[in-house]
Amino acid sequence: MRQSELFTTTRREAPTDEVARNAQLLIRAGYIHKEMAGVYSLLPLGLRVMEKIISIIREEMNAIGGQEVALSALQDKAVWQKSGRWSDDVVDVWFKTMLKSGTELGLGFTHEEPLTSLMVEYIHSYRDLPRAVYQFQTKFRNETRAKSGIMRGREFVMKDLYSFSRDNAEHEKFYERAKQAYTRVFNRVGLGERTYITYASGGTFSKYSHEFQTLCAAGEDTIYVCDTCHSAVNDEIIDECMHTCPQCGSRDLRTETAVEVGNIFNLGTKFSDVFGLQYLDERGVAQPVVMGSYGIGPGRVLGTIVETLSDERGIVWPKSVAPFAAHLVALTGKGTDAVMVREATDTLYENLRQRDIAVLYDDRDVQAGEKFADADLIGIPLRIVVSAKTLAQKKIEVSTRSGGEKKMIDEKEIHTLF
């Protein structure tokens, strides 16, 4: 799209009350808008990145058989009372509200209860299993402090998947596939190398759960990284593990600060028991369904990418999640070449559009320095510059946001860039 038409512009300063680097950069570059502490709206550039991240997660969830739904945010007290999680003493992040009749409602902070309750209507026989159901849904959490930008919001989109299996063996098989799918997600969004499958406390039904922790100075977690097998242990169980990697047995662990970008958890029959989610096995005997839960916050992933990959000039998006594939910059200047540069860049823009390449075209009437500074802040991975100088050589200038090295290429070679 033409940058002159994009309604957002870059800003020199983020709001003074914004302390998180991810939100500061995203606000300054026009990706998000701060409504209040922990509550952010997505602007066109931010929505584009969010949609890219969501698409990648969706593909991987579909690939392991996930079926997508969209549950409601408004929650029925009666459903949550069954599991004992309605009480504010048990769950301290509820937002509660009320119907005009005085009936209390909650705003969903997770969806084990309503989904398990719903599946009771659809799972009856061993033939109805296994199942995996997921959603991208807005969660509400009444966080006491919200100082981590979009990495810990009071309102945020969560991808939560729940698995339903006949028994532990079937559950373990799916759990393993989900773990691999999560690994692919973090590789694809550009966080793979920094992200560690991390052993964490498991609860009643298994010794460990698994978190996906990305090394990040702004993270809230401490993990012990094992370089021998590229896994890690959460601080909360390091004593229990006797400072030994549960995966490979190594005792050579180093502490790091990290952010939890995903987690997978064996729920066992905790919720099935509460809601009576049972199936009849091949012999006609009622059995409880074994469940798992699998969460990724696309907004936290977005924030983590900004925290870990940005530099002093601004954001640096990986190709896979960038809002546009290329930032096309016309350096029209003030002289007699202006019209020629404008026309040549317009033509190039149309050519790229016709090839379905998503381009942000800086067609604004501002100085080159401002264009480059804005492009650095916005962080689109590939930059294409057209100027009187490049046209004199019948070339275009291309550079990457990450490396910055420039090269001159023929316009007809442009398809090799994408």
Place this chain on the structure above:
Amino acid sequence: MRQSELFTTTRREAPTDEVARNAQLLIRAGYIHKEMAGVYSLLPLGLRVMEKIISIIREEMNAIGGQEVALSALQDKAVWQKSGRWSDDVVDVWFKTMLKSGTELGLGFTHEEPLTSLMVEYIHSYRDLPRAVYQFQTKFRNETRAKSGIMRGREFVMKDLYSFSRDNAEHEKFYERAKQAYTRVFNRVGLGERTYITYASGGTFSKYSHEFQTLCAAGEDTIYVCDTCHSAVNDEIIDECMHTCPQCGSRDLRTETAVEVGNIFNLGTKFSDVFGLQYLDERGVAQPVVMGSYGIGPGRVLGTIVETLSDERGIVWPKSVAPFAAHLVALTGKGTDAVMVREATDTLYENLRQRDIAVLYDDRDVQAGEKFADADLIGIPLRIVVSAKTLAQKKIEVSTRSGGEKKMIDEKEIHTLF
């Protein structure tokens, strides 16, 4: 997808407390799940239809220059106090909630206030106008009664677009384009013929607003239809109009019951004045921005399609919004032909998938009668049947859900159906 893997099944009965035909059919066919009165979750089939409707609306909003955002549901009291709409005496559909600090928050029932407030940061000059900003966002409305199924929910997705113009003339031009875009939306989703641009009360800044009203027995509105010019007048202003069509002057009007599927409204400078949304014109003089609002509820559109196009056997989707392009039904039977039929249908299914045709494949081990009844209820527009009988003729049987007429065609002609 294979129907044996789809986690939902059809149900003989809707919940007894569900009185709306749209929700009854959608629940029975497995499109939605009722969480409580006025609150429904979308199941895989329902989400597919919703996404189709949203895609059509998105295309039309982008075509008139709309830029997509996603504002927060949680609302800052201070912003709404400025416009005087925070008070429950003024707005009777608020859901309110509270931070732990005791600060009150609202759940957005519309977004004029936060968006106008946001645009103050981005609109400064005449060069920054016109702009059109829209979203598909979950609204919360504390309706006293919620008996219309998904046509009036307490939680629902709304497409709300807001326009920002330099003056009335520029506003009128956009308003006209939006009206045409809305007309295209309702044509594309299959409601065009039944939908009338309806004159309604205009408020402070223009004589009329415009509603898009679809004839529907379950609707809550009474309109006066003018067959001379295919427009209508809302009951609320029929006296003011002296029972005359404002469009063509005809007095030959007939009353109908209808549902409001969209509305477009001139907001004038009401919100710009409150939030100080001004721009400097070419002469450097500050001017207030002229705004418009344009709403469509995709869920209400979905419900209206079900209300108006279903028959006694179930739902009848228009092609454009159907969850799948075709319902492929294998009649395997019990005899020796079962394996042959299964294999032939599997092959056909794979062929269709490879052509990227979205097919629901009824591969279940149930009787033909049950398969046909389910297919009728689910309402996919095209049905393809494979049986020993069709294979003996080296044909497949195709029929449409709306007409029901069957014909036998060669499998290689199948591409002509899509």
